[in-house]
Amino acid sequence: MATLGEILKSARQKLSASNIESASLDATLILSFLTNYSKVSLLIHDDDEVSDDLKDRYFSLIDKRASGYPTAYILGYKEFWGLKLNVNESTLIPRPDTETLVEAALNAKVKGKVLDLGTGSGAIILALKSEYKDDIEAFASDMSEDALFVARENAKSLNLDVEFIHSDWFLNIPKEKFSLIVSNPPYIRDDDEHLNKTSLPFEPITALTSGLDGGDDIRIICKNAKDYLKEGAMLMVEHGYDQGLLISNIFKENGYRDVCTLKDLGGNDRVTLGCFCTK
Incomplete structure (x- = not known):
């Protein structure tokens, strides 16, 4: 099974390849949104294995972001x-x-x-x-x-x-x-x-x-x-x-x-x- 760190790295690469300027931040925000982990918690749990369901849901949203769909609409909020x-x-x-x-x-x-x-x-x-x-x-x-x-x-x-x-x-x-x-x-x-x-x-x-x-x-x-x-x-x-x-x-x-x-x-x-x- 993939770890949180691995899917985050893969998502960043995918968004970068799609010319998303804020690729690293967006990948982190979306994973934080799905897991309810803060950015710090994601680092702490970097080696935690993720379920196939979470992985699929994550990359579904990453694909959406790669198409240009705004991160704020994915998360449902903006500060x-x-x-x-x-x-x-x-x-x-x-x-x-x-x-x-x-x-x-x-x-x-x-x-x-x-x-x-x-x-x-x-x-x-x-x-x-x-x-x-x-x-x-x-x-x-x-x-x-x-x-x-x-x-x-x-x-x-x-x-x-x-x-x-x-x-x-x-x-x-x-x-x-x-x-x-x-x-x-x-x-x-x-x-x-x-x-x-x-x-x-x-x-x-x-x-x-x-x-x-x-x-x-x-x-x-x-x-x-x-x-x-x-x-x-x-x-x-x-x-x-x-x-x-x-x-x-x-x-x-x-x-x-x-x-x-x-x-x-x-x-x-x-x-x-x-x-x-x-x-």
Whole structure:
């Protein structure tokens, strides 16, 4: 019979041969998921023999990962901002780049009502609520009922109070005045070659693409957010690494002031923000 160490080594080789960049980590995470062993425990039990059933189930998942299917969907969760979030094919997989948006929202030091548009798994609003706690009333919307189900389950498991709203952008949002509106909307160009790479082919297309230049949804958000922002409140959106100028111009065309674009940890344009000021 094969040992844990042997099947782990074989899985790493298989994923590497399939050009999976995180081959070693993914092979370990999937085996940890099936065995309920931590990474350290896997090392300790390296010489333990495994049953044929476990081996078959493991390599079935490894084959799935080798095809490009995301590890987060295999495991059913993804960690973001220190929070363990359930994810599935109804939600985008939270990415480290989005923490740039969370950091910007925290640096704004707001109080009152905060709205997250297109919340998906709830990653952004749950991260903000976990930090701001009772200083904010948290609201989040999504057009997908399936995504909202996941977001609600995440809020429940984390014991965080968020009001979730089924809405296509502002369609069903109550006429409140928010201290901050944030969004990680679709921003990929319809013809972007990256749609056929990495995990993107497996993620919900409606949460990814937004017209010929990738800015259609952000135009809708910028135009309508002004009716929902308090005087002096900010709108913040995530966007693509090459869209800083495009999105900044959309903000300015809609009358936002003090518009600026923030870079992510990789040094790429990632978040643009602006202030709603009429005075």
